[in-house]
Amino acid sequence: xxxxxxxxxxxxxxxxxxxxxxxxxxxxxxxxxxxxxxxxxxxxxxxxxxxxxxxxxxxxxxxxxxxxxxxxxxxxxxxxxxxxxxxxxxxxxxxxxxxxxxxxxxxxxxxxxxxxxxxxxxxxxxxxxxxxxxxxxxxxxxxxxxxxxxxxxxxxxxxxxxxxxxxxxxxxxxxxxxxxxxxxxxxxxxxxxxxxxxxxxxxxxxxxxxxxxxxxxxxxxxxxxxxxxxxxxxxxxxxxxxxxxxxxxxxxxxxxxxxxxxxxxxxxxxxxxxxxxxxxxxxxxxxxxxxxxxxxxxxxxxxx
Amino acid sequence: xxxxxxxxxxxxxxxxxxxxxxxxxxxxxxxxxxxxxxxxxxxxxxxxxxxxxxxxxxxxxxxxxxxxxxxxxxxxxxxxxxxxxxxxxxxxxxxxxxxxxxxxxxxxxxxxxxxxxxxxxxxxxxxxxxxxxxxxxxxxxxxxxxxxxxxxxxxxxxxxxxxxxxxxxxxxxxxxxxxxxxxxxxxxxxxxxxxxxxxxxxxxxxxxxxxxxxxxxxxxxxxxxxxxxxxxxxxxxxxxxxxxxxxxxxxxxxxxxxxxxxxxxxxxxxxxxxxxxxxxxxxxxxxxxxxxxxxxxxxxxxxxxxxxxxxxxxxxxxxxxxxxxxxxxxxxxxxxxxxxxxxxxxxxxxxxxxxxxxxxxxxxxxxxxxxxxxxxxxxxxxxxxxxxxxxxxxxxxxxxxxxxxxxxxxxxxxxxxxxxxxxxxxxxxxxxxxxxxxxxxxxxxxxxx
Numbered sequence: 066x067x068x069x070x071x072x073x074x075x076x077x078x079x080x081x082x083x084x085x086x087x088x089x090x091x092x093x094x095x096x097x098x099x100x101x102x103x104x105x106x107x108x109x110x111x112x113x114x115x116x117x118x119x120x121x122x123x124x125x126x127x128x129x130x131x132x133x134x135x136x137x138x139x140x141x142x143x144x145x146x147x148x149x150x151x152x153x154x155x156x157x158x159x160x161x162x163x164x165x166x167x168x169x170x171x172x173x174x175x176x177x178x179x180x181x182x183x184x185x186x187x188x189x190x191x192x193x194x195x196x197x198x199x200x201x202x203x204x205x206x207x208x209x210x211x212x213x214x215x216x217x218x219x220x221x222x223x224x225x226x227x228x229x230x231x232x233x234x235x236x237x238x239x240x241x242x243x244x245x246x247x248x249x250x251x252x253x254x255x256x257x258x259x260x261x262x263x264x265x266x267x268x269x270x271x272x273x274x275x276x277x278x279x280x281x282x283x284x285x286x287x288x289x290x291x292x293x294x295x296x297x298x299x300x301x302x303x304x305x306x307x308x309x310x311x312x313x314x315x316x317x318x319x320x321x322x323x324x325x326x327x328x329x330x331x332x333x334x335x336x337x338x339x340x341x342x343x344x345x346x347x348x349x350x351x352x353x354x355x356x357x358x359x360x361x362x363x364x365x366x367x368x369x
Numbered sequence: 370x371x372x373x374x375x376x377x378x379x380x381x382x383x384x385x386x387x388x389x390x391x392x393x394x395x396x397x398x399x400x401x402x403x404x405x406x407x408x409x410x411x412x413x414x415x416x417x418x419x420x421x422x423x424x425x426x427x428x429x430x431x432x433x434x435x436x437x438x439x440x441x442x443x444x445x446x447x448x449x450x451x452x453x454x455x456x457x458x459x460x461x462x463x464x465x466x467x468x469x470x471x472x473x474x475x476x477x478x479x480x481x482x483x484x485x486x487x488x489x490x491x492x493x494x495x496x497x498x499x500x501x502x503x504x505x506x507x508x509x510x511x512x513x514x515x516x517x518x519x520x521x522x523x524x525x526x527x528x529x530x531x532x533x534x535x536x537x538x539x540x541x542x543x544x545x546x547x548x549x550x551x552x553x554x555x556x557x558x559x560x561x562x563x564x565x566x567x568x569x570x571x572x573x574x575x576x577x578x579x580x581x582x583x584x585x586x587x588x589x590x591x592x593x594x595x596x597x598x599x600x601x602x603x604x605x606x607x608x609x610x611x612x613x614x615x616x617x618x619x620x621x622x623x624x625x626x627x628x629x630x631x632x633x634x635x636x637x638x639x640x641x642x643x644x645x646x647x648x649x650x651x652x653x654x655x656x657x658x659x660x661x662x663x664x665x666x667x668x669x670x671x672x673x674x675x676x677x678x679x680x681x682x683x684x685x686x687x688x689x690x691x692x693x694x695x696x697x698x699x700x701x702x703x704x705x706x707x708x709x710x711x712x713x714x715x716x717x718x719x720x721x722x723x724x725x726x727x728x729x730x731x732x733x734x735x736x737x738x739x740x741x742x743x744x745x746x747x748x749x750x751x752x753x754x755x756x757x758x759x760x761x762x763x764x765x766x767x768x769x770x771x772x773x774x775x776x777x778x779x780x781x782x783x784x785x786x787x788x789x790x791x792x793x794x795x796x797x798x799x800x801x802x803x804x805x806x807x808x809x810x811x812x813x814x815x816x817x818x
Contacts, residue, residue, distance in 0.1 A: 107484065107493070125646055126653075144646035145441065151645065182491065185483030191465065196770070196785050203769040207762050214758055253708045256788050260715070263766045263792065267759040271726065274755030302729040305675065306722045309668045313718035316664030317711060322656035324649060325711045332715065 069296045070289045073349035080230060080346060087237015090244060096236070097243035099251035100140045102193075104186045106157045110166065111149040114174030125150060128169075135168050149179070156183065187252065196255060200262065204228065207266055215277055219354050224269045227347035231265040232258060234338040235331060242327070253328040261335025268306075268343040272299050276351070288355050292348045300344065307340040376809050384689050387696035430699055432497065433478045433706030434647070436654060439497035441645040442509060444637040446490040451635060457483075459635050460490045467494060467509055478704040478787055492637065495645065497704055506639060516543040518588045519578060537588045537595075540578050546571025550625040555613060561621040563612040572608025580604040649707055657707060661714035668718055676728050682810045683724040683803075690720045690802040697794060709791060716795035723803030727752045742815065749808050756804070760796050767793035 069076075128150060129142040140153040157165075162181055170176040204225050212221035235258055242248040275295035283291065314336065318329035398407050431437075446463060448456050460483045471479045471494070480495040494509055518537035546567050553564040567575055578587065579601045588598035589612050599613060616624070669687065672680035694713065698705060705713075730748035739747060770789035 104482070125648075126651075141435075141648035143438065143648050145643065151441075180486065182484045182486040182489075184493070185461070185464070185485075187480055187482055192785070199769045199772070199785075200766075203766040206765050206769065210761060210765060211758075255785070256708060256712065259766070259770065259785075259788065260712075260792070263763045264719070266762040266766075267722075270759040270762055271755045274758055278751075278754070298733070299729075302725050305671075305725045305729075306719075309671060309721050309725075310715065310718045312667040312671065313661070313664035313715055316660045316667065317657065317714065320656060320660035320663060321711070322653045322660075324653050324707055325657055328708060328711060 066293065066297050067300075068293060069344065070293050070349055070352055073353065076345035076349060080342075084230070084233055084237060087234060087241060090240040091237055094240055094244045096240055096250040097247065099249035100153065100155060100184075101187050101251045103156070104184045105140065105153060105155045106162070106182065107184050108152045108154065108162060108165070108181050109145060109150065109179040110152070110169070110176050111146070111179055112173055112175070113148075113177050131172065132165070132169075137165055137168070153184065193255070196259075200259070204262075211270065211273070215273060219351060219358075220273055223347050223350040223354060224266060224273065226350060227269050227342040228262055228265045230342050230346055231261055231335060231338045235261050235335050238334045239331060242330075248327050248330075253325070254331055257328055257331040257335060260332060261339060264310075264336060265339035265342060268303060268339050269347040271302065272296060272343050272348050275299050276348075289352050292352055296344050296348050303340050303344060307336050310336045373809065373812060376805070377813060380689070380806055380809060383693065387689075387692040390696040390699055391692055430695075431702050431704045432647075433704045433709065434480055434495055434497040434645075435649045435706050436647050437497060438644060438646040438648075439495055440499045440642065442494045442496075442506065442642045443484075443640040444492040444494065444509070445640045446492065446635045446637050448488075448490050448635060456490055457485075460485075460492070463635055463637065464492055467492060470509065471496065478706055478709075490635075491640065497706075506642065515547070516540070516590050517575070517578065518590055519582050520585050520588075537590070540574075542567075542571060542574045542578060546574060552618065552621040552625050553611070555611075560613070561616050561618045562614075563616075563621050563625050565610045565612065567608040567610070569608065572606070575608060575610065576604055576606045654707065654710075657710055657714075661710070664714065665717055668721060672721060672724070678814070679724075679728055679731070679811065682807055682814065683721055683728070685810060686724065686802040686807040687717060687721055689806055690798055691717055693798050693802070694795060697798070703791060703794075704787065709787070712788070712791055713795075716792070716799070720795070720799035720803060723752070723756050723799060724807055726756060727803075727807075745811055745815065749804065753804075756800070760800060763796050764793060767796070 125142040125144045129139060132139050132142070132152075138155070140155070141151075142153075143151045145151045152165075154165075159181075162178075166176055166178060207228075208218075208221040208225050210221075211224050212218040215221070239248065239250055239254065243250065272295055275298050276291050279286070279291045279294055286294075311333065314329045314333040317325055318333060321329055396407075399405070433439075444467075446460055448459070451459050464481055464483050468479070468481050471481065478497050480493075480497075482493045484491040484493050517540050519540050520536060521538040547565055548568050548571075549566040551564050553562055554560065555562050582601045583603060585601060586598040587601050588595050612624075669684045672683050672687075674680065676683065694716070697703070698713075703709075727748050730752045731744055734744035734747050734751075735741065767789045771786050771793070
């Protein structure tokens with residue numbers, strides 16, 4: 066049996082060693098918002114030379130690949146009629162737009178510009194704030210549910226701390242990835258973060274359930290022993306369960322193409338930290354918290 | 370034993386129905402001697418009558434804008450009456466109103482953006498998988514500006530029974546003073562009507578207006594058209610009123626949705642509308658699906674390798690999970706985007722969780738020396754507590770994110786709601802397949818051992 070409680074401060078240290086750089090990065094560089102949050106520009110063009118003449122049979126995806134090759138990172142290319150395309154890009158000014166249309170017409174023949182506008186974000190500030198509020202409310206309800214089911218508010222609080230820990234790990238990682246690899250935070254990221262939070266709670270509850278069960282069987286045992294026992298008993302299950310998810314995500318990350326690459330990585334980070342935190346944060350935290358309460362009580366008693 | 374057999378049959382039935390729904394159209398051509406088969410199987414549709422109600426569902430997987438394209442509508446906002454400083458705020462709140470309306474009508478994964486070109490303020494609305502363009506336009510475009518008007522003094526002198534629209538003057542009580550509108554029925558004749566509840570401020574205004582118009586008609590205007598002009602019999606306090614008219618129930622519902630969703634702060638005009646193509650090419654979709662297949666294969670191999678025959682049964686349960694989920698997506702018209710596909714694939718990776726919990730439990734019970742059959746039953750019972758609590762927590766998050774009661778302080782974005790719905794559906798089905806299906810499969814295959 067592995068003694069998880071013995072190494073609890075090591076685990077806390079590992080968490081902090083990861084969290085602190087992440088938080089510093091978040092404070093210094095923040096997150097790199099994608100066009101979903103910032104808005105950008107939309108340019109619609111028609112190739113008057115005709116597609117056959119222009120010579121791209123692959124349609125929108127070929128046009129997108131061509132623009133990427135020319136170092137023009139368009140967000141999306143949509144066909145909107147015969148030889149007609151809608152391009153979405155980061156915000157750009159007139160001269161940049163003229164540059165792009167020139168590059169396209171050099172390759173594919175004459176172009177008529179149908180419209181050029183500045184775009185607002187698809188996911189507004191308000192939506193984000195409300196989603197965050199929903200998460201906070203959700204965590205509060207989960208706290209109540211766990212505290213009720215396990216007859217102890219410490220269980221609820223420790224579970225929430227572990228979940229927030231995982232959320233912060235994901236946020237920090239994305240900030241670092243954003244700074245060093247130019248990974249942008251888009252709508253998908255919000256989804257990934259929410260999934261991570263629910264996965265984390267899920268995993269923690271499984272460990273807690275084991276503790277609750279052991280308490281029934283061994284009412285005399287110390288909390289340390291019980292937490293250790295539960296962590297060991299659920300370890301294989303936790304590892305196996307994350308392994309299946311990790312298989313999926315690694316496959317999606319390596320083979321899934323650029324659209325969902327970073328989405329998969331974010332989830333991968335979330336899954337790993339979610340598994341780690343249930344055994345190495347949520348469970349030891351119970352012991353530490355309990356000890357703290359006991360000491361406080363003892364102090365009060367000896368003081369009076 | 371009989372009930373076991375019944376459950377097994379139900380599972381088989383669910384499996385077959387889901388498989389039928391999932392089946393894409395496949396042409397079958399077959400020649401063998403004298404036997405000639407040339408048919409199309411799969412791609413079935415629902416079209417039948419149930420209790421006099423026609424139920425139609427073409428059981429197509431609705432794909433989002435990124436995979437399929439949809440309807441693209443550009444709206445021009447008329448900012449003439451809005452001070453220059455407030456224009457972008459007005460545009461943004463118009464965007465929110467339209468987003469709410471679109472969500473009310475059940476179009477998920479819509480894309481709504483504000484757009485500016487010089488002095489033109491526009492909204493770009495993209496609706497995936499919408500086929501009825503005119504209906505979409507009527508949802509988006511109607512300004513639904515409601516206000517109450519009283520007879521102006523000049524018209525008061527006219528004794529004509531029928532008043533014209535410009536006989537009325539504006540009272541200042543508008544749809545903005547509304548807190549709620551809902552469909553109800555006239556107590557006396559059962560005709561559908563719209564009930565209105567005003568804000569405290571609006572209620573006061575309404576009382577004042579009714580007080581000074583006793584015996585006179587008070588007209589309710591929607592977008593400058595008279596809806597009805599009931600006579601005020603006595604001053605109405607308490608901030609409640611009804612709109613009566615020659616309405617059908619559907620009209621009343623549509624009207625109250627529009628009133629609830631609020632009036633657009635600026636009048637908008639449709640500038641253009643057309644169909645657009647997908648943002649993602651087929652290749653990126655194929656790639657994700659290929660990656661998902663590889664991942665699923667790994668999960669299946671892992672389960673079979675680690676848990677042996679039990680693992681294979683879990684794989685069967687997983688397959689059924691996939692089929693049921695896909696069938697439900699088709700039935701309810703869940704709009705699938707590429708991230709949605711990724712989420713679906715991911716949920717399959719997570720769906721084996723219940724099985725892993727149970728199987729780990731089973732190993733312990735066997736280690737304790739229980740006979741296999743008893744150990745199996747025991748492990749399902751023991752694992753239930755943790756499965757219940759863990760999934761309850763996930764469902765709580767789904768509930769809050771989905772916001773089914775439309776609390777105004779919570780999220781109403783279609784994207785976040787779509788995520789919550791698919792996650793919740795995944796959890797419920799994985800509970801079914803992970804517990805009911807695999808338990809019965811195990812009972813079936815381990816009987817008599």
